Amino acid sequence: MAEPIIVLEPGERLLWSGLPQRIALTGLEWFRLVFGSVMVAGFAAAAGLPVPDGEFPVVTVVLAVIGLAVVGGPVLWRLRTTRRAVYAVTDQRVVVADRVSGRTRRSEYLSDLEPPFVGLGQDGAGTLTLTRRDASTNLLGVSVPVRGAPAPIELFVPEADGLCALIVQAQTAD
Known part of the structure; x- marks a missing residue:
């Protein structure tokens, strides 16, 4: 696990970092x-x-x-x-930064996110989708996106199941 060029907040601990893998067209x-x-x-x-x-x-x-x-x-x-991104998961946040400039593109606190959704490809690589809790409303048992809410964070990683478990564990530790 390489230390990304991301500024950690005081008291924050890096749990995982990685680069996007196998980016495909939707x-x-x-x-x-x-x-x-x-x-x-x-x-x-x-x-x-x-x-x-x-x-x-x-x-x-x-x-x-x-x-x-x-x-x-x-x-x-x-x-x-997406190819220029670097991902980091800390004990408090999920961060997506630009690998070249080091600028943070997206950062969300784990407490503000719903449990991650994993979409696995045939090769085992997957897409981990993280949605803010206030980005959708439950209408008769169906999740409906809220207009103007931030888009979900998508992480294209080879070990999506393991990263999902790590994020869920960090969310429950809060």
Whole structure:
């Protein structure tokens, strides 16, 4: 366990740290890329101005490039920021920081989080999702997200079950 470039608060003890593993596109991101690319290509072809024979269709290409940037930009940004992350779990908090700059991106106290949810992949690596207690409300037995609440923290780690048990243990120790 390597000491991350994260400033610990007074009295805080590091329990675990790690880097993201096997970052994959989500189903919604795949849909966005495929459907968006088809739509952008169709719109660019339909909006392309007629060009004289032998000339390059500049307007069509520009529209296609701008459209693909709009469709794929957010997906590529999430992949980039996730690859640059470093995770830390202390006896008080869960911290996600930028590995290059050392800047803390997200930090939540364990007492403010619901028990983690683990989604395991076929290779044993998993996604650990940590949601704030005030980020959802229970409506007739169904958890409904609260508008404007912070997004859950997702940790892409190889030992998701073990980390989940560690977080639950730290939460019950409070």
